[in-house]
Amino acid sequence: MDCMILILVFLGFSLHSCSHFPPRKYYYVNLAKNWTDAQLYCRGKYSDLATIVSMDDISRLQPTFTYSWAWIGMADDPKSWRDSMGNDSNSWRSSATGETSKTGYQNWIVNQPANENGNEKCVAMYTNGKWYDAPCEGIRTFVCYNVTNQNTKTYVFISTSKRWTDARDYCREHYTDLPMIENNVENNAVYSAKPASAQPWIGLYRMPWTWSDKTQSSFTHWQNGSPTNYVGDQYCNSETPLHEWSAGTCSIKLPFICHQVSKVKTTVRMKFKTRADITDPATNTQILQQLDAELKRRGWTDFKLRWKIQPKKQEEEKFTEPPCS
Incomplete structure (x- = not known):
């Protein structure tokens, strides 16, 4: 059984959490641009439009703004959920799998989904079988499905009215x-x-x-009553002078905030004990792919992985690598 040391080198990583390290540095740019142009500017001169995932991040922002609002890197691109089923992090997903549609099938009522008032995150079926989005807190009946031993789906109507999450839990x-x-x-x-x-x-x-740099975070800091989407096109997010968030029309020209993530280099040593040939290119590629997926699931972004396998010690060397435990 081979015992080998795998060295993973992380180049330019950032861990997005409340204990984020290295901390982002924020830069206020006093140029009036729409959200897309602001994003391009920040990606060209810094890391990206500002990502803000904690009150610690907010504490490092500039105390006051020249104008009333400034773009940050949060948006809700309608191409991912209104024009198609999409496969982005803000696209429609199935309760049963937590994943986006595999077939792209959709059956929306005309002009739906609309995300009216900025809070329609769940879906109901209309009387004619078409779909529409609705606030998840609404009370309505629901349908559950069951899978038999023959892998056949059966459907049951539940006449008790519940919120979407309570209906899901019941099913x-x-x-x-x-x-x-x-x-x-x-x-x-x-x-x-x-x-x-x-x-x-x-x-x-x-x-x-979602954040422009693809950071996953549940942290929000909305202004009271936001988001509203009351005109039906407020898909980009800005900050008020109090660093509270307010959704707006993406074409409006505002100053904006960029962030820069410091580049660091960290080496992680991992010891493997396996019967597999780790020097085989297919094997080590599969290992790196699995590590990459797991690190991204845990919130790591902007990193690169490479590995070095220590050369085997010569028999005449006095130092011997300790056995794997």
Whole structure:
């Protein structure tokens, strides 16, 4: 059984969390640009439009602004959820899998989804079988689905009205989940399970707003009453002089905030004990891919991985590598 030392070198990494290291440095740019142009400017001269994931980040921002608002790097691109099913982090996902659609199937009512008032993150089925987005806090009936031993899906209408999350939990406890609809046959089956007048929850939801640099964070600092999307085109985020967030129309020209992430180099030594040939290119590529995926899942971004395998010690050397434990 081979015992080998794997050295992983992280070049220019950043860990996005409340204990973020290295800390971002923020730069206020007093140029009036729309959100897209501001993003391009920041990516050209710094790291990106400002990412803000904690109150510690906010404490490092400039105390006052020249203008009332300034763009930051948060947006809710409608191409990812309105014009198609999409596969971005703010796209529609299935409750049953937590993943975006594999088929791209959609059955929206005309002019839906609309995200009216900026808070429509869940999906219901209209009386005619078409879909529309709605506030998840709304109370309505729902349909659950179950999978039999023959891998056949059956659908059950639940007449008790619940919020979307409570409906999901009920379905998971008593059946499989809220319906995952990937084709017209499944949509018709859900439609047939409900009464004609019912408008039940189905298993589509999304998490709006993403950071320009793809950082994943649940931290928010919205101004009271925001976001609203009251004119139907407020998909980009800005900061007020109090560093509170307010959604606005992306074409408006505002000053903006960029951030720069310091580049550091960190080496992580990992010891492997395996029967596999780690020197095999296919094997070490697979290992790096798995590490890359796991680190990104944990919130690491902007890093590169490479490895070095220490040469085998010559028999005549006095120093011997300790056995793997």
